[in-house]
Amino acid sequence: MTSNVRLPLAASPSPAESSSHAVDDVAEGLVQIGDLARDAGKTVRAIHLYEELGLLRPAGRSKGRFRLYAPDALVRIRWIGKMQDLGFSLTEIQGIVREWEELGSAPRAMVLMRAVYRKKLEETREQIRKLEALDHELEASLHYLDTCEVCDPDRLLSACSHCDRHECGEQAPELVAGFRAQPS
Numbered sequence: 001m002t003s004n005v006r007l008p009l010a011a012s013p014s015p016a017e018s019s020s021h022a023v024d025d026v027a028e029g030l031v032q033i034g035d036l037a038r039d040a041g042k043t044v045r046a047i048h049l050y051e052e053l054g055l056l057r058p059a060g061r062s063k064g065r066f067r068l069y070a071p072d073a074l075v076r077i078r079w080i081g082k083m084q085d086l087g088f089s090l091t092e093i094q095g096i097v098r099e100w101e102e103l104g105s106a107p108r109a110m111v112l113m114r115a116v117y118r119k120k121l122e123e124t125r126e127q128i129r130k131l132e133a134l135d136h137e138l139e140a141s142l143h144y145l146d147t148c149e150v151c152d153p154d155r156l157l158s159a160c161s162h163c164d165r166h167e168c169g170e171q172a173p174e175l176v177a178g179f180r181a182q183p184s
Contacts, residue, residue: 030059031073032067032068042077047077051067053091055076056069056073056076056080080093100112
């Protein structure tokens with residue numbers, strides 16, 4: 001009589017391999033790097049770069065040695081993207097993450113993040129003020145330049161520096177005056 005014996009598909013991990021957390025990806029709800037990259041809208045190379053910089057870590061590896069990521073990895077990648085949108089370089093993000101991890105205390109880590117976000121909020125608001133001023137300057141320039149459409153086509157370009165077609169006292173916006181000004 002023979003007995004049925006089930007052989008494992010992969011050998012039991014050695015002590016060195018067990019530290020790499022070889023796991024059953026289906027049971028754990030983990031995803032492979034390609035799926036994570038697709039879901040995040042990033043390349044596999046970008047995910048590898050985030051790992052190299054210490055911004056992201058796989059939760060383990062499959063029996064086939066593929067990197068596996070927990071659902072939080074997608075949240076981390078989106079956070080990295082938002083930080084980049086805010087103007088942080090990957091090196092700066094790396095420094096923030098390193099500092100966060102070294103603090104060890106949740107309250108101190110939150111103080112750090114509040115300070116980072118508060119400073120970035122101030123910078124963002126200043127940038128918005130500058131962009132609003134540019135918006136007004138562009139509007140004024142377009143309004144000013146609308147008069148140029150009715151200018152005599154035979155008029156020389158040099159006459160633009162002292163145009164008499166605009167209302168008396170109407171100062172040319174800097175965006176107009178700047179290209180009209182003589183370079184010498």
